[in-house]
Amino acid sequence: MTDIIQFRLNDKSVRLEVDGERMLLWVLRTDLGLTGTKYGCGEGYCGSCTVLVNGEPTPSCGYPVKNVAGKSVVTIEGLAKDGRLHPVQDAFIKHEAMQCGFCTSGMIVEAVGFLQKNPRPSRADILKGMEDHLCRCGTHNRVVRAIEEAASGMKGAVPK
Amino acid sequence: MSDEKYSVPRTDGNDDPMTLDRREFLKLFGGGIVIFFSAGDMIFPQEPTRLQTGRGGLPSDFNAFLKIGENGRVTLFTGKIEQGQGAMTVLPLMLAEELEVRPETVDIILGDTDLCPYDGGTFGSLTVRSFGPPLRAAAAEARVVLMELASEKLNVPLDRLEARDGAVFDKSRPQTKVTYADLAQGKAIARQAKQKPALKKPAEFKVMGKPAARRDALDKATGKAQYAGDIRLPGLLYGKVLRPPAHGAKLKTLDTSAAEKVPGARVVQDGDLIAVVHEQPDVAEAALAMIKVEYDLPPADLDDKNIYDHLIKAAPAGRAAAQGGNIEEGAKLAALTVEKQYLNAYVSHAAMETHTAVVKIDGDKATVWSSTQGPFRARDSVAQTLKIPTQNVHVIMPFVGGGFGGKTASPQAVQAARLAKITGRPVQVAWTRADEFFYDTFRPAAIVNIKSGISSEGRIVFWDYEVLWAGERSSQQFYNIPHHRTVVRGEWGGGGGAGQGGGHPFEVGPWRAPASNTNTFARECHIDIMAAQAGIDPVEFRLANLSDERMKRILRAAADKFGWTPAKAPSRRGVGVACADYLGTYLTTMAEVAVDRSTGRVQVKRVVCAQDMGVAVNPDGAMLQIEGCIMMGLGYALTEEVHFKGRQVLDLNFDTYELPRFSWLPKIETVLLDSPEVPIAGGGEPPIITMGAVIANAVHDASGARLLRLPMTPERVKAALGSSS
Numbered sequence A: 001m002t003d004i005i006q007f008r009l010n011d012k013s014v015r016l017e018v019d020g021e022r023m024l025l026w027v028l029r030t031d032l033g034l035t036g037t038k039y040g041c042g043e044g045y046c047g048s049c050t051v052l053v054n055g056e057p058t059p060s061c062g063y064p065v066k067n068v069a070g071k072s073v074v075t076i077e078g079l080a081k082d083g084r085l086h087p088v089q090d091a092f093i094k095h096e097a098m099q100c101g102f103c104t105s106g107m108i109v110e111a112v113g114f115l116q117k118n119p120r121p122s123r124a125d126i127l128k129g130m131e132d133h134l135c136r137c138g139t140h141n142r143v144v145r146a147i148e149e150a151a152s153g154m155k156g157a158v159p160k
Numbered sequence B: 001m002s003d004e005k006y007s008v009p010r011t012d013g014n015d016d017p018m019t020l021d022r023r024e025f026l027k028l029f030g031g032g033i034v035i036f037f038s039a040g041d042m043i044f045p046q047e048p049t050r051l052q053t054g055r056g057g058l059p060s061d062f063n064a065f066l067k068i069g070e071n072g073r074v075t076l077f078t079g080k081i082e083q084g085q086g087a088m089t090v091l092p093l094m095l096a097e098e099l100e101v102r103p104e105t106v107d108i109i110l111g112d113t114d115l116c117p118y119d120g121g122t123f124g125s126l127t128v129r130s131f132g133p134p135l136r137a138a139a140a141e142a143r144v145v146l147m148e149l150a151s152e153k154l155n156v157p158l159d160r161l162e163a164r165d166g167a168v169f170d171k172s173r174p175q176t177k178v179t180y181a182d183l184a185q186g187k188a189i190a191r192q193a194k195q196k197p198a199l200k201k202p203a204e205f206k207v208m209g210k211p212a213a214r215r216d217a218l219d220k221a222t223g224k225a226q227y228a229g230d231i232r233l234p235g236l237l238y239g240k241v242l243r244p245p246a247h248g249a250k251l252k253t254l255d256t257s258a259a260e261k262v263p264g265a266r267v268v269q270d271g272d273l274i275a276v277v278h279e280q281p282d283v284a285e286a287a288l289a290m291i292k293v294e295y296d297l298p299p300a301d302l303d304d305k306n307i308y309d310h311l312i313k314a315a316p317a318g319r320a321a322a323q324g325g326n327i328e329e330g331a332k333l334a335a336l337t338v339e340k341q342y343l344n345a346y347v348s349h350a351a352m353e354t355h356t357a358v359v360k361i362d363g364d365k366a367t368v369w370s371s372t373q374g375p376f377r378a379r380d381s382v383a384q385t386l387k388i389p390t391q392n393v394h395v396i397m398p399f400v401g402g403g404f405g406g407k408t409a410s411p412q413a414v415q416a417a418r419l420a421k422i423t424g425r426p427v428q429v430a431w432t433r434a435d436e437f438f439y440d441t442f443r444p445a446a447i448v449n450i451k452s453g454i455s456s457e458g459r460i461v462f463w464d465y466e467v468l469w470a471g472e473r474s475s476q477q478f479y480n481i482p483h484h485r486t487v488v489r490g491e492w493g494g495g496g497g498a499g500q501g502g503g504h505p506f507e508v509g510p511w512r513a514p515a516s517n518t519n520t521f522a523r524e525c526h527i528d529i530m531a532a533q534a535g536i537d538p539v540e541f542r543l544a545n546l547s548d549e550r551m552k553r554i555l556r557a558a559a560d561k562f563g564w565t566p567a568k569a570p571s572r573r574g575v576g577v578a579c580a581d582y583l584g585t586y587l588t589t590m591a592e593v594a595v596d597r598s599t600g601r602v603q604v605k606r607v608v609c610a611q612d613m614g615v616a617v618n619p620d621g622a623m624l625q626i627e628g629c630i631m632m633g634l635g636y637a638l639t640e641e642v643h644f645k646g647r648q649v650l651d652l653n654f655d656t657y658e659l660p661r662f663s664w665l666p667k668i669e670t671v672l673l674d675s676p677e678v679p680i681a682g683g684g685e686p687p688i689i690t691m692g693a694v695i696a697n698a699v700h701d702a703s704g705a706r707l708l709r710l711p712m713t714p715e716r717v718k719a720a721l722g723s724s725s
C-alpha cells in the first residue's frame, strides 16, 4: 500500500513513497529524520507532536501522512529563517520557558500558529490557545510570558 | 607531586584491586591539571555501598573531577544528569566562581559512563545541595594549585598573587601575570581534593547568585536537543513490547501469526519478553496490536476505593522517628483535642518523555543511550543482561525529558539490550504512554493519623503523629510543642518493590520529594484545623507556636508579599497558608482559591511562595523550579490519582489521568530570602510539598468544607460542601 505523497516541508518540496495511512509524526521522525517533533501520548492529549499544516497547528500523531499531500508542513526545525530564530523561539529562550524541554517544540510551534491568527492575544487568549499542551515540568508561567513578549515584539510594539 | 597509586575496587566480582597511576589516568584524559573530588550523595541509599568506577579504571573514592586543559578550558566530569533541573547550567557557575574563570570557559560532561566517574544517580534537588559544596571546594583547590605553580613560575610569593578571569596576577604589578592555560601547558598533575580551602563568602560572589542563561535553551527551542528516542543509527530497529493487562497476569495463549505477516516485522519471544521489531516504530506497534493473547488475571481484590482499608490493616509496626516530652502529660494540658485521618493517593510520574533507550552491541561491547536518572545503574543492568563485563558497556546520556524519581532504573534499556542481542541489530525501545502508566513506580498511597491538643492560651501542647506507608521525610514537625511523638509505619518503597511487606498492589518508588507531600499535607491541614477550632488566624496561630526564627521569618515574608490580613477561618476569602522545612530549605506558601459550589471545581487564583534556600546559585533557575513545583503540585492536590482494579492499571493516557493545564495557571509570585549563614540547599523540590495543604486550607477558608483526602476532585469537594453546610 505504498502511496506517493508530495508536499512542502519546511519550505522544501518533498516526495515520499510511504503507506499513506501512517501517521505524520512517525514519518517525520523516522523516514525524514526530523526528530524535533516529539511523541508524548500518541492520542492527541499532550500537544508534544504539534506541527503546522498550512499554518494550522496540528497534532501529527493522529494525522495520516496522506492528508499532507499538496500542503505545506512546518516543524520546529523549519521555524528559523536564514539563520535567524523565529521571535517565538527567541522569547522562549529569553524567558527560559523550558525545563526538560520535551514539550517545548510542540509549544513553540503552537504559539507560532496561534500568533499568526491572533497577533494581539490577551492573557486569557493565550491560556486558551495553549490549553491542549501539557508540560509536566510546569513551565506554563514562562510560556505565557514568552508568548506575550513574542506577540508584542512581532508587532513592533513596546512591551507593556 | 608523587606518582602514588590509586587503588580501584573492581566491579567484576574479583576482589583484587586494580591499580592505575596518575600518569595512566592522565593519558586517558590528556594533559593538564585534574582534581578529583567526592560529592555527598555519591551513593543511592538502596545501592550496595561499594564504589564502582568507569571503564577507565579510575580512582575509587570520588564521583567527579574537573580538569584544566592545556588550552585553558575547564571541563567538569560528573555522573549526574540533566533532567531539566538546570544542573548543566548551575554546576559550571559554581565551578567558575571558585576557580576564578568565566563560566563560558567551563564545559560539562554529564553521565557518560566511560568518561565520568561512578555516581548513584540524580535525584531531585540533591544535585545542588550535596554536590555543590564539594565541587566548590575542588575548584578552590584547583585554584590553589594554579597559584602555587604561578608563584614558582613568576617567582612571586603566594600572598602577593591573585587569581582572576583564568589567570594569576601579581597584586601590586598586574602586568605580571600568567594564564591558567600557560600553567597547565605540558603538565600532568592529578590531585585529590583533600584540603578544605576556604570557600568564598556570598558577598564575594561574582557569578553565583546572578541570573545566568540556560545552556540548553537554544537546542531545546530549535528541536536540536537529542533525547534517547532521537538517536538514529544505521540498521536501527524499533521494538514494541507486549504489555500484560495486569501485574501478575499469566500468559495463557499466544497467537502471533497475524503480526508475523506484516512485511518487515519480526516477532521476538524470549522468556517473558514478547515484542515486535520493525524499521518503523509505528508499524512495529501496529503489528504488536495484531498479536492475539489471553492471560489468567490475578484476583481483583484491591482497587482505588478499598485500598486505604487494606493499607491500614497491612501496615507493619512502626518506629518512632521523633519524640519529646510525654504524650499523656500533654493530653492533660489540652483544653481542646483534635483527631483526624488524612489520605493521599497513588500518583504517577508521567514525565512527558516515556522511558526510552537505544542499545547497540558490537561483539562483547555495548553502547546504550537511555532516558534515565541513573546511567551507571543502566550500565550495570545492561551488562548483567548481556553477560558482559560492566566496563564493556558505555552509557551515553542524551537529554532526559523529565524524571521526577520515575527514571531511576532502566528496564527499557534491558528490553532493548535483549532485543538487540536477539536481532543482531541496534534496537530502540520507547514505551507507549500506556506502557508508561503501567510500569510506573507510583508514589505510594498513604495515611496519616494525627491527634493533638491545644491549651486554652492557643498553644499546641501535644502532637501524636503516625504516618503509614509514605515514609519519614518531612514527618518531623517543627513547631514548639512540649509533648510530641512521630511514628513511621511501612517504609517508603525506596528504589522499587511493593513497599515493606509487599503492602502495595504494584511497585512504588520515589516521586518528586518522596513522603514530604503527604506529611506536609497532613501536618499543615491539622495545624489549620486547630487554629480554626480555637478561633485564631492561621498565621498568628503558627507564629505563636513557632520558636524557630528562620521559620518565622519566612512565614512573615510570605504574609507580607501576599498581603495577609488576620481573620478566623473560614473567612470566605478563600486564602490559605502552609509551611515546611524540606531538608534545610524553609518555605511558606500562601494561596487564594475560588470554589465553584455547583461543580465542586477549585480554581487556584494566586500563589505566593517564599523560600529560604541559603543562597540561590542561579536565582532565575530557582524561580523557574519554584514555578514548576507549584504547577506540578496543583495536579496531586486537585486531580492526579492512579485508578486501578486489582493489579490492573486503568489509566492508559492523559484523558483519565489529568495533569495541570494552562487554564489552571495561577498568578505566581515568589520571594527568595538569602540566608548566607546556612549551607546552600536545593530548590528543585521544596515548593511542591506545601501545595496539598495550602489549597486544602484555602478551600476550607473559602467554603467551610474541610477535605482530608487528596486529590480534591470536584466530586470530593462537592461531597465535603454538602456535609459542611
Ligand code: FES
Pocket (backbone or CB within 6 Å): A038, A039, A040, A041, A042, A043, A044, A045, A046, A047, A048, A049, A050, A059, A060, A061, A062
Ligand atoms: S503525541 Fe500527539 S498529542 Fe500527544
Ligand code: FES
Pocket (backbone or CB within 6 Å): A098, A099, A100, A101, A102, A103, A104, A134, A135, A136, A137, A138, A139, B084, B352, B401, B402
Ligand atoms: S519542559 Fe518538561 S515537559 Fe515541559
